[in-house]
Amino acid sequence: MRQRKTGKTGKIGITRAERRRMNAYTCHFCKDYYKESGTKDMSSRHRGNPRSPTPENFWEMEFPSDEECIKRGYISENIEVYHMKPLEQNVYHRIQMAKEAERANGNSSKDPEF
DSSP states (O other): OOOBBOOOTTOOOOOHHHHHSOOOOOOOOTTHHHHOOOOOHHOOBBBBOOOOOTTTTTTOOSSOOOHHHHHHTSOSSSOOOOOOOOOOOOHHHHHHHHHHHHHHHHHOOOOOOO
């Protein structure tokens, strides 16, 4: 039994018996040969576990349009618009307004300017 690292996956090599039990598949170079001979499962050198499929539209090179994004579900049609609080309710705005009022009255402590 020979064990070695394989190229893509980095997994430990397998025995001949395990390799024979794997599913055979054809590459585009061998397709015509196995179509005529019909001995793919017995003699194919290409064996392995099937890869997981890639998501739909994964290999598209261009960005989809907005209509296509909505159709695919990337963009929701019911987008809630973020509404800011009125400035009077904003705590940080009130603090800033108080500092400006102190400066206007001349009661300010010197704040460092950045």
